[in-house]
Amino acid sequence: VSNMSAKQEKCYDPRDSTLRFVDRDDELDILCEGFKSRRALMSCGHAVTPMSLTNWCRRLLDEGKSRFTCGQSGCDVEWPYSEVRKMALLTPEEMEYFEKALASNAIKDYFDAKSCPGCSTSVVRKETFNLRVRCVVCTKNGRRAYEFCWQCLKEWKGPAPRSDRCENDGCCNEPLKTLKNCPDIIFQSVTGVSGCPSIRACPTCGSLVEHDRTKCKNVVCTQCRKEFCFVCLKLSVECLKTSRHFIPCSSGVAPRQTSIPVWKKE
Structure with missing residues (x-):
């Protein structure tokens, strides 16, 4: 657990010409804390403040993640640490914590x-x-x-x-419990598919992935970056050989998973 104490709210310098300021809501202010800084755009196009970005990325680290990804639904863009460091206005203490946590999480993840x-x-x-x-x-x-x-x-x-x-x-096994009890998904754009669970374990690395119901049936796992079909659980390149993005899979709906795949890293 971080022992960093709460400090004065960080704000962007309005004269910083390297930032793209916008008059929009802070899209990472998940707890609606109403940070006072101007909003600036990340590389993915979502608006943040230094505090909301810091809080979100610290949450990812505390969850054991070794990559920084956007928290907006449907956005799987990965931010490099250099961008996070700049846009979150990380203090020396925060940089030390972030870098130690990144290294520790990467080791635990890989091995x-x-x-x-x-x-x-x-x-x-x-x-x-x-x-x-x-x-x-x-x-x-x-x-x-x-x-x-x-x-x-x-x-x-x-x-x-x-x-x-x-x-x-x-x-x-909490992930297996989640896979067993999650409700079925009702797709907004994919037609002719029913009985598909709303949460899947990535067939490559085993991370739990939730579909936001919009767009096509293929999703990208934020952990291993592999794209797979949420319906049949095949890699997208395999599924699309006999199907298309918004229609049922030729092999049907894969049943609820009763085991978690183990990532065999190359």
Whole structure:
């Protein structure tokens, strides 16, 4: 958790000729805080203030993201850190926090690593089918095997190996729960499709993706940047060989997913 204290509101210099100022709402002011700075355009065309951009990007980092993407519905543009740093008017303290979080998240993302609940050391899971993971640091220091659950991040309880949960109270796979219980989507532009869940796990990396109901049936995953069909779950290039953007897929609607794909990075 960041220990950065709240500071005086950051505002753009109205004389800064490198910024594109607009008379529009702050499109990243999700909590309607009404920041007083003038609005300026990001490279994607959405209007922000330094405070709203800082808050949004910090939220992405706190969620474990290693990329900065626009928070507007339907906009999947990725902003380079250099743009975020300039447009958010990041302070030296904020830059230090952002850069450390970016590096940490990138390592955890690439190596499928999590922090051990016993010592906070990054641990890499070698067996993706097994939720029980051993921390070598805690095992060495405690002189006994220290194992924890990859899902609930508590000390392991119960038999192993298991891929669904451990025996700790409340241990459950929240993404799978979401996939199971989310309502069906009603497309506004895609015709002839029914019974399609409103949230899917990306078939490439497993990140949960929600369709905003507008435009075509293809979406781009903000995590791995792969484009896939929300209906049949094939990569778009495969789906479009036998179908089109706004009509049913030749293979029909893929059923609700009961497992999360594991990203096999090249």
